[in-house]
Each structure stands twice: as C-alpha cells, then as structure tokens.
Amino acid sequence: xxxxxxxxxxxxxxxxxxxxxxxxxxxxxxxxxxxxxxxxxxxxxxxxxxxxxxxxxxxxxxxxxxxxxxxxxxxxxxxxxxxxxxxxxxxxxxxxxxxxxxxxxxxxxxxxxxxxxxxxxxxxxxxxxxxxxxxxxxxxxxxxxxxxxxxxxxxxxxxxxxxxxxxxxxxxxxxxxxxxxxxxxxxxxxxxxxxxxxxxxxxxxxxxxxxxxxxxxxxxxxxxxxxxxxxxxxxxxxxxxxxxxxxxxxxxxxxxxxxxxxxxxxxxxxxxxxxxxxxxxxxxxxxxxxxxxxxxxxxxxxxxxxxxxxxxxxxxxxxxxxxxxxxxxxxxxxxxxxxxxxxxxxxxxxxxxxxxxxxxxxxxxxxxxxxxxxxxxxxxxxxxxxxxxxxxxxxxxxx
Numbered sequence: 001x002x003x004x005x006x007x008x009x010x011x012x013x014x015x016x017x018x019x020x021x022x023x024x025x026x027x028x029x030x031x032x033x034x035x036x037x038x039x040x041x042x043x044x045x046x047x048x049x050x051x052x053x054x055x056x057x058x059x060x061x062x063x064x065x066x067x068x069x070x071x072x073x074x075x076x077x078x079x080x081x082x083x084x085x086x087x088x089x090x091x092x093x094x095x096x097x098x099x100x101x102x103x104x105x106x107x108x109x110x111x112x113x114x115x116x117x118x119x120x121x122x123x124x125x126x127x128x129x130x131x132x133x134x135x136x137x138x139x140x141x142x143x144x145x146x147x148x149x150x151x152x153x154x155x156x157x158x159x160x161x162x163x164x165x166x167x168x169x170x171x172x173x174x175x176x177x178x179x180x181x182x183x184x185x186x187x188x189x190x191x192x193x194x195x196x197x198x199x200x201x202x203x204x205x206x207x208x209x210x211x212x213x214x215x216x217x218x219x220x221x222x223x224x225x226x227x228x229x230x231x232x233x234x235x236x237x238x239x240x241x242x243x244x245x246x247x248x249x250x251x252x253x254x255x256x257x258x259x260x261x262x263x264x265x266x267x268x269x270x271x272x273x274x275x276x277x278x279x280x281x282x283x284x285x286x287x288x289x290x291x292x293x294x295x296x297x298x299x300x301x302x303x304x305x306x307x308x309x310x311x312x313x314x315x316x317x318x319x320x321x322x323x324x325x326x327x328x329x330x331x332x333x334x335x336x337x338x339x340x341x342x343x344x345x346x347x348x349x350x351x352x353x354x355x356x357x358x359x360x361x362x363x364x365x366x367x368x369x370x371x372x373x374x375x376x377x378x379x380x381x382x383x384x385x386x387x388x389x390x391x392x393x394x395x396x397x398x399x
Contacts, residue, residue, distance in 0.1 A: 007076055011083045018052045020045040023090045034095030036127030038169040046092075050124050053092040060098055060122045063106065067114055068122025096128040096165075096248075097121035101174045101193075104244040108191075108232045117172075117193070129196070131161045131175030131218060132241070138163075139385050141176070142185045142238060146220065148177035148192060155179070155192065155230070157200075157223040163379065167203045167216035170196050174244070180235050191237030193229040200224075210372040246325045248380055269362060271295060271339060275346040295342055302335050323393030326386040333376040333383060340370040 022045045031041040033050055041047065053059050056070060062077050063069025072080065084091075102121045105114055120126040137144040146159025157177055167173070172195055180188035196203070200223040205213035232240045269277070275295060279287045286292035309328050343366050344351040351366055353359030359367075377383040391397045 004075055004079065008079045008083065011080055012086070014056070015083055015087055015089060019087060019089045020048055023049045023092075024088045025090075026088075027090050032094055033092065033124060034127050034166065034169070035093060035097050035121065035124040036169065036171045038127065038171070049090065050092045054123045057122070059093040059124065060102060063102070063118065063122065067106070067118035093122075093124050096130055096174075097126060100130065100244050100248050101128050103247045104174075104240060105231070107243060108240045112228065113193070113231065126171045127166070127169060129164050129167045129170035129173050129218075131164060131173045133163045134160060135162050139382055141241075142189065144176055144178060144189070146175070146177050147181070148179050148190055148225065150179070150234075151224075154227055155190075155225045157192070157194070157220045157225055159220050161218040161220075162215075163206075164203070164216045164218040165214055165379070167196065167218045168205050168213075172196060173218070174231075176237055176241055179237075183235060186238045188235050189237040189241070190234050191231040191240040192225050193231060194223065194225040198223050198225075208372065208375070210368040212368065212372060245381065246323075248325075271298075271343055271346065274343060278346050278348065278350075291342070291345055294345075298335065298338055298342060302339075305331055305335060323389055326381070326389040327394065329380060330377075330383055330386040330390070336376045337373045340366070340373045344370055 022043055028043075031043045031046050033041055033046050050059070054068070057063070057065060057068060058070055058080065060067075060069045061072040061080055062074070063071070065071045098121060102118060105117060109117070117126070121128070131146070132141060132144075134144050134146060144159075146157065146161065148155040148157045155177070157175070159177070161167075161175070164173075172193060175192050175194065177190050177192055178188055179190040182188070195201075200221040202219040202221070204217045204219075206215045206217060207213045208215070231237070272295065275286055275288075275291065279291065281287060286295070305328075312324055312328075347363065347366065350359065350363050351370070353363050353367055355364070381389075392399065
C-alpha cells in the first residue's frame with residue numbers, strides 16, 4: 001500500500017509539472033489526437049502532451065514496456081486515471097490503435113507483429129481503421145465476401161467495406177477477409193493488417209445527415225498483403241474479430257461520459273448549464289419539474305453505468321470483459337441518445353437550427369450531435385445484435 005501511495009505522489013507531481021494548461025480543459029473534438037499525420041490538432045499543446053505521455057509509456061499505461069507502455073499494474077493504472085481526472089487532464093491519444101487493434105495484437109499477434117506495430121501505436125505515429133462491415137454484411141458480419149486469395153508469399157485482396165470510420169485519415173487497416181469460400185461462414189475468415197497506402201486501396205467518405213463524414217466506403221482491387229501480417233491463423237480470424245469487438249465495446253463508456261460532460265466532449269456547455277440558462281430556476285431548482293426529473297435520472301443512470309463498467313473491467317481477466325461488453329454497448333448508446341434528446345427539450349426551438357444568424361455555435365453543434373447520435377445504436381454492432389449476444393452469452397437462453 002505504501003508503494004502505491006508513493007506512486008500516486010510521484011504521478012501527481014509529474015502531471016502537475018508536465019500537463020499543459022490547455023490540456024486541462026474539456027476535449028474539443030477537433031483537438032483529439034488519434035495518431036498519424038493526416039489530421040493534425042490545431043493546438044500545438046496536443047502534441048507536447050502526447051510526446052510527454054508517450055515517453056512515460058502512459059499513452060498505453062498497462063502495455064508492456066517493450067511495446068511502448070509502462071507496464072503498470074491495474075492498481076497503478078487506476079491511480080494514474082484518478083490523478084489525471086483530478087486535474088481534468090485530457091487523454092493524450094485516442095482511436096482504434098490504442099483501444100482496439102493494440103490490445104488485440106497483445107493477445108493474438110506474434111512477436112514480429114507486436115514489435116513492428118505496437119510501438120508505433122503507442123507513440124501516435126500510426127492511425128488505424130477497421131475493415132469489418134460490408135454493404136451486405138453488417139449485422140450478419142460473418143457473411144462478409146471480401147476475399148483474400150493465397151498467392152504463395154502474399155494474399156491478394158479484393159472487395160469492399162463500408163462505414164469504415166476514419167478510413168480517409170488512417171495509415172493502416174485491420175481487415176476481415178474470406179480465405180475459404182467453401183468453409184462454414186464463421187470458419188473461412190482471416191484477419192489481415194495492411195497499409196491504406198497500398199496500391200489498389202480507394203476511399204470515399206460518406207456524408208451523413210449531420211453534415212459530417214466520419215465514415216467511408218473502402219474498395220480493394222488486387223491489394224497485395226504480405227503473409228507476415230496475417231494475425232493468428234488462416235481461416236481462424238473470426239476468433240480474433242470477436243475479441244477485438246469486446247475491446248471496442250468495453251470502451252463504449254465514452255458515449256455515456258459525453259452525456260454528462262465527463263471525458264471526451266465538445267467545448268460547449270453541459271446539459272445542466274443549458275437547462276438552467278434556457279429554463280431558469282425556481283427556489284433553486286430547475287423550473288420545469290418534468291425535465292428536471294428526466295435530467296436527474298439520466299445523470300444518475302450514467303453515473304451508475306460508469307461505476308458498473310469500471311467494476312466489471314477491474315474484475316475481469318485481462319481488463320476486458322467478455323460478452324458482458326454487449327451490455328455496455330447497448331446501455332451506453334441509449335444513454336448517449338437520451339442525453340441529446342434532453343438537450344433538445346431544454347433548448348426548445350433553438351435546438352433545431354442548421355444555419356443562420358439566429359443560432360449560436362453551441363446550438364448548431366447540438367443539432368448535428370443529436371442527428372449524429374442516432375448512429376450510436378448501430379455503429380459497433382446494432383442494439384439488436386447486442387440483445388442477441390446478451391441473450392445467448394450472458395443469460396444462457398436457448399437459440
């Protein structure tokens with residue numbers, strides 16, 4: 001215990017000295033760092049903070065030191081998070097590298113793959129995207145048809161992916177491909193890694209109803225992928241794919257944290273601040289009693305969600321729960337959408353603007369966020385898919 005308290009004191013002192021002041025305010029979406037060089041934060045402090053944290057191994061604190069981490073124990077990791085929260089320090093590095101493919105490679109990658117890819121993820125040198133969904137293979141992901149043909153020392157990949165988040169900004173992709181079209185659909189899939197700069201890769205952003213283009217169509221035409229970047233075993237990629245999805249869904253608390261003004265968020269006011277400004281107070285309470293009750297319930301449920309997830313992750317082997325991550329994905333998506341519905345209720349007609357001088361920047365932003373939030377119950381596995389997983393893998397119900 002004394003050792004842990006010493007670690008806390010040293011961590012607190014280091015953070016106070018090294019975390020720039022502009023990294024101690026709520027995250028502005030444009031300043032979030034996902035790695036790579038295709039999108040740069042307009043705030044230079046983002047990279048001062050990234051470099052300092054990477055040097056400490058604290059962009060991926062619980063990864064082994066040889067792969068760019070700090071090798072922290074779970075208790076030390078919790079202390080680091082608590083001390084960062086104490087000064088409102090931003091996460092220095094986000095994205096699919098640290099949250100999804102990195103942890104998956106630690107489990108399923110070979111020594112060469114770990115040595116080549118993990119340090120570049122930890123330092124923010126490389127940004128990754130996910131090649132899973134296809135036009136006819138979304139909820140039924142295992143029916144995917146993008147094929148990888150064995151050419152001796154390499155695979156030749158042809159096909160299409162869709163809803164590829166950040167593909168236009170990514171340097172590398174982790175991609176599910178069909179390597180045995182005759183095998184049962186779950187058994188003929190292989191998990192490949194390759195550069196988005198490879199000849200034959202084409203990316204087309206998709207504009208959403210919110211006006212943003214975070215997703216893309218991605219096309220592969222005779223893309224050469226060396227066999228050195230086949231993860232795990234040929235035709236056994238579904239095992240890797242499922243584990244990666246658990247890592248993805250175990251991080252879904254960002255949806256709920258955004259709902260209460262914690263973690264990643266815009267620079268705009270919180271839901272409570274909006275409600276007070278728009279509706280006013282009566283005897284120190286929000287004037288609209290029904291909305292007051294709805295906001296309170298949302299905040300309580302979000303807080304309970306966050307605590308439950310933290311406990312489950314801490315109790316799980318390896319820090320990532322199994323099928324229970326589907327519960328977090330399902331509930332986190334609903335909480336995020338619920339919070340933005342409450343934003344609209346509080347703002348009234350001022351929440352429905354798209355452009356024009358009668359709406360300020362925060363009002364225009366929340367309109368787009370509300371529209372964009374509808375994807376929360378679809379992206380990363382739809383709510384219907386999560387309910388099926390919960391029924392089968394958590395509750396043990398028959399097919």
